[in-house]
Amino acid sequence: MxxxxxxxxxxxxxxxxxxxxxxxxxxxxxxxxxxxxxxxxxxxxxxxxxxxxxxxxxxxxxxxxxxxxxxxxxxxxxxxxxxxxxxxxxxxxxxxxxxxxxxxxxxxxxxxxxxxxxxxxxxxxxxxxxxxxxxxxxxxxxxxxxxxxxxxxxxxTPETHDKQMAYVQALTHFIGRSINEMDIPDVEQKTPAYQYLLDIKRNLGGDSMDLFLTIELENPYAKKVREEFMGALKSLNDRLEHIKR
Ligand SMILES: NC(=O)c1ccc[n+]([C@@H]2O[C@H](COP(=O)([O-])OP(=O)(O)OC[C@H]3O[C@@H](n4cnc5c(N)ncnc54)[C@H](O)[C@@H]3O)[C@@H](O)[C@H]2O)c1
Ligand SMILES: O=C(O)C(=O)C[C@]1(C(=O)O)C=C[C@@H](O)C=C1
Missing domain, CATH: 3.40.50.720 (NAD(P)-binding Rossmann-like Domain)
Known part of the structure; x- marks a missing residue:
């Protein structure tokens, strides 16, 4: 055997x-x-x-x-x-x-x-x-x-895998760990979309820091996707800040 x-x-x-x-x-x-x-x-x-x-x-x-x-x-x-x-x-x-x-x-x-x-x-x-x-x-x-x-x-191929995983995983774990660190609350008056966020929080909350470091730092394509995401966050926030009310 x-x-x-x-x-x-x-x-x-x-x-x-x-x-x-x-x-x-x-x-x-x-x-x-x-x-x-x-x-x-x-x-x-x-x-x-x-x-x-x-x-x-x-x-x-x-x-x-x-x-x-x-x-x-x-x-x-x-x-x-x-x-x-x-x-x-x-x-x-x-x-x-x-x-x-x-x-x-x-x-x-x-x-x-x-x-x-x-x-x-x-x-x-x-x-x-x-x-x-x-x-x-x-x-x-x-x-x-x-x-x-x-x-x-x-x-x-290893390259195709890592390129796609930069979105599928590096982006998801980046968001997942952020909302875990924020410890977003579960509340009764929630929408289905907020439940998705809570599900991501629960799904990824138990993963080790070493696994997070693998996904973010050992994937050659992950940094670019994180930067793209941070750029989109910043530009959205800038737009909100500049709306005159
Ligand atoms: N957790 C998941 O959902 C998941 C899913 C698919 C693949 N993986 C992959 O599986 C691997 C392990 O991930 P994990 O989530 O179990 O990580 P983990 O941090 O929970 O566990 C890793 C374990 O490896 C041990 N270790 C480190 N160096 C060692 C060495 N030289 N000799 C013996 N043991 C050693 C650590 O002591 C630790 O117990 C990673 O490559 C990860 O990318 C994880
Ligand atoms: O089920 C879990 O605990 C996971 O976190 C699984 C998960 C993920 O969903 O990103 C984490 C790491 C692996 O590389 C593949 C899948």
Whole structure:
């Protein structure tokens, strides 16, 4: 039977385990000792070396920590292993995996477009981006994702992914974190549109600061979209300030 190691057992690592554990024997590892949470999920807790030496290894750490992790694990990997990243950006992790991983291992970039909040009622039909890099098992993986987990699999280049995610995610998380910091109130006399804002606040409120930094700073196209948004806010506000009353 094939074995799976998940390195990074934060919000997304823990969420993924619930969906993968029925199909494969899973070992998890994190810098922090989260063995009690692994026990709750009924998966094995391993050392970094044990977890990195499985048939499939999923890297679920924020991208800003990926390079040092790759350097730590590259000598522990099985020659024929499949290494998968799940990062919210795709250009940078794929460059790093190509730079540091041995030529014998298969590499697959992925981005599940859901998480603990958006997937809490099930993940059937949700989107998952795949960026094949080098993998002999691509057909079997796509079959598993589409037909067993029942995701909507979208194949994209890393550049196309990051360009679109600058709007889809960097803009949404920028607004989401702002309204979380403002702590906008829930009130009875609300409109459906305000409920959308409250839903964004709830959906993104539990995400870590490290995830926010990945989405905003590691996507090469995110800064331009933030600037466009800030420009639009400023120009709207200027127009309001200049209306004579
Ligand atoms: N949260 C989501 O909804 C979501 C969805 C899809 C993809 N992702 C991606 O999944 C990855 C993890 O995101 P998250 O939300 O779980 O972040 P998180 O901040 O909640 O958790 C990250 C975990 O990685 C651990 N970690 C960091 N460096 C490590 C190392 N060198 N070795 C072992 N563990 C290490 C941290 O201790 C932490 O527990 C990111 O790449 C993110 O972009 C997240
Ligand atoms: O469900 C959640 O908790 C999420 O925040 C999921 C979410 C998002 O909606 O932006 C967050 C990060 C991932 O890259 C993909 C999806």
């Amino acid at each position: 094939r074995t799976l190691g998940i390195i990074g057992f934060g919000g997304f690592g823990q969420f993924m385990v619930k969906h993968l554990q029925p199909y494969i024997s899973v070992t998890v590892h994190d810098l922090t000792d989260l063995s009690h949470i692994a026990a709750e999920h009924k998966v094995e807790w391993g050392t970094l070396q044990e977890t990195a030496s499985k048939d499939i290894v999923i890297l679920a750490v924020p991208v800003q920590f990926l390079e040092s992790l790759l350097l730590e694990i590259k000598d522990y990997l099985k020659a024929e292993a499949l290494i998968v990243d799940v990062s919210s950006v795709k250009v940078k992790p794929i460059e790093l995996m190509l730079k540091h991983l041995p030529l014998t291992v298969d590499i697959l970039g992925t981005h599940p477009l859901f998480g603990p909040q958006s997937g809490k009622n099930g993940i059937k039909g949700l989107n998952m981006v795949v960026c094949p890099v080098r993998s002999k098992k691509m057909r079997a993986i796509t079959h598993f994702l589409r037909n067993v987990i029942q995701l909507n699999v979208l194949e994209r």
